[in-house]
Amino acid sequence: MQELIRLAKEEIPSVDAIIEKTWIQLNFKRSYVQRNFGEALVSFDERATKIFMRYEKDALVRLAKLWLEMQKANIKSRFEHILAQKGWNEFLNEASKVFAEFGDLVQQFEKDLGNMRKARGGKTFEKVIIKFLSFIGIKSEIPRGIAKEELRRIDIVIPSVDIAIKTPDRAIFLTCKRTLRERWKQEVPQARLNQRIYLLTIDDDLSEGKAIEINQKGLIAFVRDELAKDRAFGKMPWVRRLSDLPGELKRI
Numbered sequence: 588m589q590e591l592i593r594l595a596k597e598e599i600p601s602v603d604a605i606i607e608k609t610w611i612q613l614n615f616k617r618s619y620v621q622r623n624f625g626e627a628l629v630s631f632d633e634r635a636t637k638i639f640m641r642y643e644k645d646a647l648v649r650l651a652k653l654w655l656e657m658q659k660a661n662i663k664s665r666f667e668h669i670l671a672q673k674g675w676n677e678f679l680n681e682a683s684k685v686f687a688e689f690g691d692l693v694q695q696f697e698k699d700l701g702n703m704r705k706a707r708g709g710k711t712f713e714k715v716i717i718k719f720l721s722f723i724g725i726k727s728e729i730p731r732g733i734a735k736e737e738l739r740r741i742d743i744v745i746p747s748v749d750i751a752i753k754t755p756d757r758a759i760f761l762t763c764k765r766t767l768r769e770r771w772k773q774e775v776p777q778a779r780l781n782q783r784i785y786l787l788t789i790d791d792d793l794s795e796g797k798a799i800e801i802n803q804k805g806l807i808a809f810v811r812d813e814l815a816k817d818r819a820f821g822k823m824p825w826v827r828r829l830s831d832l833p834g835e836l837k838r839i
Contacts, residue, residue, distance in 0.1 A: 591657070592696050595650035599642045599703070602710050606718065609635040621723045625812040625829025629789050631715050632708075632765070639707065643700055650696055654689055712765040713742050716787060720745070725836050727761075740776040741784070745836055756781040759836060762806070766790045767797060778805025785809055787829065795819050798826050 600608075609631055620627045713729075720727045726746040730738045734748045743761040744751035751758040760782055762775045767790045778784045786806045793814050801808045807825045814820070815828040827835075 588692055588695060591650060591653050591692065592699055594653055595646045595696065596699065596703075598646040598649050599639070602707055602714065605635055605638055605642075605707075606711060606714055608638055610718070612638075615722075617723055620719055621833055623830055624719065624723075624833050625789075625809075627719065628712075628715065628829060629811060632712065632789055635711055635715075636708075639704070646700075647693070647696070650692065651689070654692060658685075708765050709763075712789070713763045716761070716763055717743060720833075720836070723833055725833065740774065755779075758783075760784045762786050764788045764790070767793065771797075772800060772804070775804065775806065783807070785832070787832070789829070793826075798823050801825065 613631060613634060615627055717727055717729065720743075727743050728746075728748050729743055730741060730748050730751075734752060737752065738744070738748075738760070740762055741751075741760045742763045745759045745761065747758075751760065760776075762784060764771060764775065764786065765788065767788055775786055776784060782805075784806050786801060786808045788808065789811055791811060791814070793808075793810055798808065798820060802823070802825045807827065809827050809829045809832050812828045812830050815826055820826040
């Protein structure tokens with residue numbers, strides 16, 4: 588079963604391949620991303636998700652073919668015998684058992700895909716932010732190795748890891764969360780002295796309670812443009828539009 592699932596998942600390209608395919612399809616202009624950073628991020632996420640889902644369907648078709656190929660001799664003999672000896676009703680009963688067996692395989696496959704979606708969604712969001720920043724001329728870097736351990740839950744630093752570590756007051760730290768799920772508070776950093784940490788998210792469900800908790804952690808949140816305009820956040824200057832991010836970053 589696991590081998591069939593592994594082979595079927597080979598139909599789904601890597602995160603980088605899906606990002607590149609999405610980038611080509613959307614064909615963003617630099618001026619558009621500069622002015623509409625938030626809208627561009629949301630559009631990119633929606634298109635990349637659609638592409639991933641299409642590949643998921645291809646993977647499911649391959650899984651079905653692999654399973655049928657493995658089972659074909661057994662299935663053929665079972666069905667031929669039933670049709671010849673017992674008629675249509677018995678055939679339906681036996682066919683239901685066969686489909687139930689395949690259903691067990693699909694359940695396991697869907698569980699694996701669910702885990703892949705979560706991991707890919709977060710990783711895609713982070714990589715697309717890096718790509719957008721580079722596209723509009725803002726230097727940024729993903730901490731790796733020892734720097735990653737030292738900066739812990741920081742996903743991206745601007746303009747560089749070296750500056751972020753040696754002179755943190757001259758850098759901006761980004762923590763990227765596609766969605767703010769239940770454990771989001773444990774997954775984002777607490778701002779320390781001389782740190783400006785921006786939380787970037789495209790979650791479409793930001794409550795006033797979460798916004799207050801973001802402020803308590805010393806973070807500034809950049810959210811979907813339409814959310815930042817909500818009256819509830821009018822007195823929360825730490826909740827800002829994602830489309831305002833490029834302007835703020837270029838001022839450092």
